[in-house]
Amino acid sequence: MACFRPADTAEAIKLLLWKEFELSRLCAGWMPAVPRFGCKAKLARLQYIHSRDMKLLHGRANELPGGLPAKAWVPEAVRELYASASLAPSVAAFFAGYGLLLEDLLQSYDKLGRDVDPILDAPTLDVLDIAGLKRRELAWVREQTREFLATEDGAASSLPDWERYVARLLELGKELGRDGSVPPALRWPAPFPAEPVGPVPVQSALDPRFPPYVFTEGKKPYEDPDASPLYDSVKQMHYINATEMSAAENLAYMYYAVQHFPLEFYYDLSRHLWDESRHAAMGVRRLRQLGYPTERFRYFVGGPGKDVGAEWYADMYASLTMVAEPCSFLKKRKSIPAFEAFGDELSAAHVEFDMADEQMHVNFGKKWGPELFKTYKNDLVTAQELAAKARLRRLQARGLTAEEEQAVLKDFPAFCGFTTNELNYEKY
Numbered sequence: 001m002a003c004f005r006p007a008d009t010a011e012a013i014k015l016l017l018w019k020e021f022e023l024s025r026l027c028a029g030w031m032p033a034v035p036r037f038g039c040k041a042k043l044a045r046l047q048y049i050h051s052r053d054m055k056l057l058h059g060r061a062n063e064l065p066g067g068l069p070a071k072a073w074v075p076e077a078v079r080e081l082y083a084s085a086s087l088a089p090s091v092a093a094f095f096a097g098y099g100l101l102l103e104d105l106l107q108s109y110d111k112l113g114r115d116v117d118p119i120l121d122a123p124t125l126d127v128l129d130i131a132g133l134k135r136r137e138l139a140w141v142r143e144q145t146r147e148f149l150a151t152e153d154g155a156a157s158s159l160p161d162w163e164r165y166v167a168r169l170l171e172l173g174k175e176l177g178r179d180g181s182v183p184p185a186l187r188w189p190a191p192f193p194a195e196p197v198g199p200v201p202v203q204s205a206l207d208p209r210f211p212p213y214v215f216t217e218g219k220k221p222y223e224d225p226d227a228s229p230l231y232d233s234v235k236q237m238h239y240i241n242a243t244e245m246s247a248a249e250n251l252a253y254m255y256y257a258v259q260h261f262p263l264e265f266y267y268d269l270s271r272h273l274w275d276e277s278r279h280a281a282m283g284v285r286r287l288r289q290l291g292y293p294t295e296r297f298r299y300f301v302g303g304p305g306k307d308v309g310a311e312w313y314a315d316m317y318a319s320l321t322m323v324a325e326p327c328s329f330l331k332k333r334k335s336i337p338a339f340e341a342f343g344d345e346l347s348a349a350h351v352e353f354d355m356a357d358e359q360m361h362v363n364f365g366k367k368w369g370p371e372l373f374k375t376y377k378n379d380l381v382t383a384q385e386l387a388a389k390a391r392l393r394r395l396q397a398r399g400l401t402a403e404e405e406q407a408v409l410k411d412f413p414a415f416c417g418f419t420t421n422e423l424n425y426e427k428y
């Protein structure tokens with residue numbers, strides 16, 4: 001090609017965008033499968049970085065002729081390549097494959113950087129700068145392969161074949177058209193001959209340093225002394241945060257499962273997922289700072305735990321964004337002055353940042369909850385009706401009469417009192 005014209009740049013940017021989308025999905029899908037807390041948190045971060053960069057590429061594509069049509073979706077061959085490369089036989093193999101896919105992505109960024117004119121297409125060059133952050137993460141990804149290889153049973157024997165398999169997929173990927181089209185002669189290799197351990201295992205893997213909570217009839221986990229030694233203290237707020245990795249995991253399952261929504265949905269969901277993992281990380285860090293190791297608490301296992309239909313995701317999302325998150329403001333608002341009164345400004349700042357994120361999540365819920373219900377439950381509802389439904393569902397397990405239910409639903413703090421718990425703000 002003699003020179004890159006705007007339509008050429010647009011095509012190349014779109015292909016980069018789809019690769020970013022697939023990598024974001026890969027990280028989200030594998031995050032529940034890895035059995036280390038720090039590793040989960042990092043994958044939650046990386047899935048967000050990939051989708052954030054997708055958003056930047058999306059913006060640039062729309063400045064160029066052709067742009068990205070509203071209903072545009074990943075070309076089938078690109079999905080096929082990444083889906084095959086995601087079915088790794090071990091966590092170590094997943095990281096090895098991810099490293100190869102990441103390198104391929106970075107090469108595509110470099111190539112476009114060389115192809116475009118530095119004055120005519122300077123706005124594209126600015127966007128391509130986003131590759132730098134991912135280049136730095138490559139070292140971490142490779143380190144994970146080595147670390148899991150040392151601890152994961154049987155991972156070493158299949159690794160070389162797996163790496164060859166992913167490399168072969170990437171080689172074939174270079175033969176795809178620049179719009180992701182497949183040349184007639186291209187034949188994908190047969191599926192890798194080993195059972196994959198991810199992405200999206202039916203149930204999330206828990207880090208051994210985070211023992212699971214056992215639910216018992218009539219007990220609320222956040223009031224249960226067996227779940228937390230801080231159950232009777234305002235510091236319980238940090239424990240609640242520390243358990244949020246399971247919320248991040250539930251959103252990761254959803255990010256992986258929901259198809260053909262507007263890309264805007266994935267951008268919002270991706271940020272939501274990363275935030276919940278940040279909340280977990282900040283809770284764990286503060287508990288440790290205050291002298292409480294993670295082993296002294298109990299945690300929830302993320303994921304559906306069984307094969308579920310699409311309505312599981314719609315219900316889970318509605319209950320998170322329309323019950324759990326709005327109700328959490330009541331105790332968060334009260335715990336800020338409580339922490340301040342005990343001279344713990346850092347804990348107060350935790351809650352304030354948490355609330356800023358949660359406000360955004362509640363807004364995401366209003367925007368996407370009704371869309372999910374429409375698509376997966378054939379249910380046309382407004383955000384308000386959906387919130388009422390999600391709240392009613394939560395109350396139904398409580399054994400109230402119909403009138404009592406209606407009275408509680410009209411009074412939001414009372415409703416939250418029924419479904420969540422208060423903290424002891426007087427005690428540090």
Ligand SMILES: [Fe+2]
Nearest residue numbers: 244275276279
């Ligand atoms: Fe949160």
Ligand SMILES: [Fe+2]
Nearest residue numbers: 325357358361
């Ligand atoms: Fe949230």
